[in-house]
Amino acid sequence: MYIAGAMDKPKTSFHALTVAEIRRETRDAVSIRFDVPDALAPHFTFKAGQYLTLRAEIGGEDVRRNYSICAAPAEGALMVAVKAVAGGKFSTYANNVLQPGDRLEVMPASGRFTAPFGAERALSYAAFAAGSGITPILSILKTVLHSEPASRFKLFYANRQSGQIMFAEQLAALKNRYMDRLEIFHFLSMEEDDVALFNGRLDARKCAEIVGLLLDPADLDQVFICGPEGMMLGAEAALLAAGVPAETILLEFFLSAGPSTAQSESAAAVVQAAAGRRMGILLDGRKSTVVFDAALGNILDSVRAAGMPAPFACKGGVCATCRAKLVSGEVDMKVNYGLTADEVTQGYILTCQSAPRGDDVVISYDM
Incomplete structure (x- = not known):
C-alpha cells in the first residue's frame, strides 16, 4: 500500500486567487474554478491526483481544508470539487455562500496520489x-x-x-x-x-x-x-x-475515520503526561522554546499558540503540511496517514498528531 501525502516538503505559502466559476455538479456538490494570474502560474502547476489547500475566514475563524483537483494538467484549468458535509464549515460555505469574483487563499498543489504519466507508458x-x-x-x-x-x-x-x-x-x-x-x-x-x-x-x-x-x-x-x-x-x-x-x-485519505474509544483514552493519557514539557522549535531560521499545552493537545497548536507561524492544513494526520524533523528526543504520534515509512525512519513527524515524551525534544520545521 502506498498512502498519499506530501511530495517532499509541502509548499506552505498561500496566494489569493479569484473564483472564476462555480458550477453545481450535484445538489450537494460544486466545482470551483480559479483564475490564476500569469505571475502566479508557476506556483500552481500540478500533477494529476494532487490537491489544493484552501483557506477562508468563516465566522471569524481561520478555516483550512484540502480539496483534490478535478481537472487534468493538460486542460489548463485549476479547479477543485467540494461536496457539502453535514456541519462542515468550509463545505457549507463553498456550496451556499461563495460566489464568482470572491477571493480565496490557496496553497500550491501537494500530494503523491499520482504517477509518472507519459506517452511511452502502455499500462x-x-x-x-x-x-x-x-x-x-x-x-x-x-x-x-x-x-x-x-x-x-x-x-x-x-x-x-x-x-x-x-x-x-x-x-x-x-x-x-x-x-x-x-x-x-x-x-x-x-x-x-x-x-x-x-x-x-x-x-x-x-x-x-x-x-x-x-x-x-x-x-x-x-x-x-x-x-x-x-x-x-x-x-x-x-x-x-x-x-x-x-x-x-x-x-x-481525505480524513481518517478517527480513533477508537480505547485509542482516544490512550492518546489523552499521553497528552496529559506531556503537559508543561519544554520543546525547542526551529522555524524560519530561529530557535525558540515552547511549553507543551495539554489543553491544546498537540505540538502544532502549542507552537502556534506561542506566536510562531507553523504551517498546517487538515490537522487530521493526512496532508503532512505540518511535517517537521525530530532533531532530538522522542514524541508520541497518534495518527499518521501523511508520512511514508521512509520519512518516519528519517525522523519526520506530524506535529498536529504529536506530543513530547520528555524535555529534550527539539523539532525543526526548516528541514
Missing part, C-alpha cells in the same frame, strides 16, 4: 472511488486517456443514488470518446439495478467479487483508491488477497 489501470472520492481520480483518468494512448482504464464508482454521481456527464462523455480504452462501472446503494453485482456499497465483499469477475489481477499495473476509509481498506484487502502487489496500490 492497465483500475480505480475504486466512492462519492467525492472521484475528484482526484477524474484528474488521473483524464490524464491517462489523454497522454497515454496505449493505456487502458477501469473505473469502479459507488454512490447512494444516480442523482449523486459527481461529474456524471463528463464520465459519460469520456466513456463514449474512449470506448475502446475506458470502462466505467457504477454501483448504487439506494437504487436497484437488474444486475445484483452493481447494487450495494463497495465493501470488502463486493470488491472481492469485482476482482474475481471484472478485473484480472495479473494484468493490473496501477490501482488508485479514494473514498471513505472503510471502502478503501476493503478494496485494498481484496486486491492484496488476489495477489496484486502492494506497491501498485495507491490510497488517498
Whole structure:
C-alpha cells in the first residue's frame, strides 16, 4: 500500500486567487474554478491526483481544508470539487455562500496520489472511488486517456443514488470518446439495478467479487483508491488477497475515520503526561522554546499558540503540511496517514498528531 501525502516538503505559502466559476455538479456538490494570474502560474502547476489547500475566514475563524483537483494538467484549468458535509464549515460555505469574483487563499498543489504519466507508458489501470472520492481520480483518468494512448482504464464508482454521481456527464462523455480504452462501472446503494453485482456499497465483499469477475489481477499495473476509509481498506484487502502487489496500490485519505474509544483514552493519557514539557522549535531560521499545552493537545497548536507561524492544513494526520524533523528526543504520534515509512525512519513527524515524551525534544520545521 502506498498512502498519499506530501511530495517532499509541502509548499506552505498561500496566494489569493479569484473564483472564476462555480458550477453545481450535484445538489450537494460544486466545482470551483480559479483564475490564476500569469505571475502566479508557476506556483500552481500540478500533477494529476494532487490537491489544493484552501483557506477562508468563516465566522471569524481561520478555516483550512484540502480539496483534490478535478481537472487534468493538460486542460489548463485549476479547479477543485467540494461536496457539502453535514456541519462542515468550509463545505457549507463553498456550496451556499461563495460566489464568482470572491477571493480565496490557496496553497500550491501537494500530494503523491499520482504517477509518472507519459506517452511511452502502455499500462492497465483500475480505480475504486466512492462519492467525492472521484475528484482526484477524474484528474488521473483524464490524464491517462489523454497522454497515454496505449493505456487502458477501469473505473469502479459507488454512490447512494444516480442523482449523486459527481461529474456524471463528463464520465459519460469520456466513456463514449474512449470506448475502446475506458470502462466505467457504477454501483448504487439506494437504487436497484437488474444486475445484483452493481447494487450495494463497495465493501470488502463486493470488491472481492469485482476482482474475481471484472478485473484480472495479473494484468493490473496501477490501482488508485479514494473514498471513505472503510471502502478503501476493503478494496485494498481484496486486491492484496488476489495477489496484486502492494506497491501498485495507491490510497488517498481525505480524513481518517478517527480513533477508537480505547485509542482516544490512550492518546489523552499521553497528552496529559506531556503537559508543561519544554520543546525547542526551529522555524524560519530561529530557535525558540515552547511549553507543551495539554489543553491544546498537540505540538502544532502549542507552537502556534506561542506566536510562531507553523504551517498546517487538515490537522487530521493526512496532508503532512505540518511535517517537521525530530532533531532530538522522542514524541508520541497518534495518527499518521501523511508520512511514508521512509520519512518516519528519517525522523519526520506530524506535529498536529504529536506530543513530547520528555524535555529534550527539539523539532525543526526548516528541514
